[in-house]
Amino acid sequence: MIEVETFPTLAEAARAMGAGAAYLGGGTVMMRAVNAGDAPARLVRTTDPALTQIRAMGDTLTLGAGVTMAQILAERDLDFLHDVARQIGGPQVRNMGTVGGNIFAPHPYGDFAVALLALGARVAMADGSSARPIEDVLRERDRPSGLIASVEVPRPRPGAFAFRKVSRVRPKGASIMSIAANLPREGGRVRGARLAWGAMGPRPLRGAAVERVLEGQSVDHGDIDRAAQIAAKGLEPPTDPLASSWYRTAVAGVHLKRLLQSMEGR
Amino acid sequence: MAKKPVTVTLNGTERAGFAEPGQNLLDFLRRGLGDLSPKYGCGQGTCGACTVTIDGQTHLSCLVLAEAADGRAVGTAAGLADGARLDPLQDAFMENFAAQCGYCTPGMLVSARALLDRNPRPTRAEIVEAISGNLCRCTGYEPIIAAIEAVAEERTRP
Numbered sequence: 001m002i003e004v005e006t007f008p009t010l011a012e013a014a015r016a017m018g019a020g021a022a023y024l025g026g027g028t029v030m031m032r033a034v035n036a037g038d039a040p041a042r043l044v045r046t047t048d049p050a051l052t053q054i055r056a057m058g059d060t061l062t063l064g065a066g067v068t069m070a071q072i073l074a075e076r077d078l079d080f081l082h083d084v085a086r087q088i089g090g091p092q093v094r095n096m097g098t099v100g101g102n103i104f105a106p107h108p109y110g111d112f113a114v115a116l117l118a119l120g121a122r123v124a125m126a127d128g129s130s131a132r133p134i135e136d137v138l139r140e141r142d143r144p145s146g147l148i149a150s151v152e153v154p155r156p157r158p159g160a161f162a163f164r165k166v167s168r169v170r171p172k173g174a175s176i177m178s179i180a181a182n183l184p185r186e187g188g189r190v191r192g193a194r195l196a197w198g199a200m201g202p203r204p205l206r207g208a209a210v211e212r213v214l215e216g217q218s219v220d221h222g223d224i225d226r227a228a229q230i231a232a233k234g235l236e237p238p239t240d241p242l243a244s245s246w247y248r249t250a251v252a253g254v255h256l257k258r259l260l261q262s263m264e265g266r
Numbered sequence: 267m268a269k270k271p272v273t274v275t276l277n278g279t280e281r282a283g284f285a286e287p288g289q290n291l292l293d294f295l296r297r298g299l300g301d302l303s304p305k306y307g308c309g310q311g312t313c314g315a316c317t318v319t320i321d322g323q324t325h326l327s328c329l330v331l332a333e334a335a336d337g338r339a340v341g342t343a344a345g346l347a348d349g350a351r352l353d354p355l356q357d358a359f360m361e362n363f364a365a366q367c368g369y370c371t372p373g374m375l376v377s378a379r380a381l382l383d384r385n386p387r388p389t390r391a392e393i394v395e396a397i398s399g400n401l402c403r404c405t406g407y408e409p410i411i412a413a414i415e416a417v418a419e420e421r422t423r424p
């Protein structure tokens with residue numbers, strides 16, 4: 001039997017967590033476990049209105065952890081994230097699935113978190129401690145240290161950010177892989193390259209090898225070819241019913257190349 | 267573990283029942299409130315047969331906790347017809363042979379109605395997108411798309 005506890009604020013919900021408890025966000029992942037009868041015995045949720053707010057402060061956009069993909073698509077300030085949110089599930093899933101839940105969504109899900117990782121987002125927890133880089137939260141996501149309150153996303157420079165999701169069934173299939181690139185430039189050269197892969201490992205991961213190849217470059221055809229050749233270096237993609245590890249490794253360069261080519265001349 | 271009282275406005279009428287701990291909205295609507303129009307297909311959000319609206323937005327009722335719908339407006343396919351007068355979409359589904367086994371039809375109708383309510387003149391691509399979370403294994407989708415297009419076109423006529 002399951003016990004559901006609902007709190008008016010996130011802070012109270014966070015205090016009520018503990019052994020044997022799971023937090024319920026939009027429920028598109030967690031309710032599957034509930035229906036299958038293998039969810040934890042206690043479900044904790046909140047009706048805190050702060051969780052569904054989107055705020056803009058200069059070039060930092062703050063997304064409450066309970067903001068849905070549909071809310072992102074309706075917000076003009078978040079235009080750079082529209083291409084990402086549009087590719088997550090079907091319409092019903094986008095009306096339900098949240099930013100916070102995407103950070104914990106198991107393989108092959110987590111496409112939004114891939115974009116957040118490339119954008120260098122920071123995650124604020126419910127306990128009010130200072131925001132941490134999303135890589136830290138992703139690395140520890142199997143033993144989370146509290147609830148997420150919001151995600152701070154720096155607006156990318158114009159033309160610097162792009163996202164690509166590869167799936168077999170369009171428009172709503174799960175990812176064979178997703179790739180997000182944030183390549184800001186100074187004097188025509190990439191400075192601070194961030195590249196992130198989804199469905200290419202146990203969680204969204206930075207593509208350090210590709211970042212090293214692109215850093216300081218103008219990203220011409222030669223650079224793109226060099227990046228494509230070593231695309232999957234250091235990654236150990238899983239095998240699942242969508243694609244084998246071998247296949248993911250083999251096609252990673254092709255899709256990275258297409259993504260980088262789509263950014264040319266922006 | 268106590269049952270929880272849940273009140274929803276179902277297709278415009280206030281309805282109350284008791285939700286079991288962990289019960290999903292689909293089960294609550296069917297067993298608690300007797301609305302059998304939303305269907306159980308997969309229980310994983312993949313098929314869309316359980317699609318309902320909550321405060322006007324389409325949701326997968328199998329992935330919504332029944333008690334989370336407390337106080338909200340729920341719309342199902344059972345609310346589309348007005349007595350014997352069918353929704354134009356229901357007529358169009360019949361005319362275009364858009365239902366074969368019929369199991370996906372209530373979910374399709376809810377998704378299509380939600381689309382037309384916010385966008386009365388959708389393009390074909392917008393129609394395809396709007397029903398992309400609803401699986402149909404009989405029709406190949408073409409008759410369903412044609413039915414929705416027929417209603418959209420009807421609306422553009424004077």
Ligand SMILES: Cc1cc2nc3c(=O)[nH]c(=O)nc-3n(C[C@H](O)[C@H](O)[C@H](O)COP(=O)(O)OP(=O)(O)OC[C@H]3O[C@@H](n4cnc5c(N)ncnc54)[C@H](O)[C@@H]3O)c2cc1C
Pocket residue numbers: 022023024025026027028029030031065066087088089090093096097098099100101102103104105108109110111112144146147148149172173174175310311312
């Ligand atoms: C049919 C279908 C298609 C899908 N397609 C995609 C897709 O294309 N791409 C994709 O990325 N995902 C996809 N998903 C997965 C899922 O819908 C999304 O990842 C969504 O963003 C998850 O958010 P949620 O709020 O529903 O998560 P929930 O189910 O509520 O939670 C998921 C996990 O996150 C934890 N969690 C949630 N919020 C917080 C928080 N604030 N703090 C700490 N922990 C938290 C929960 O405890 C749980 O472990 C799909 C799901 C379905 C059913």
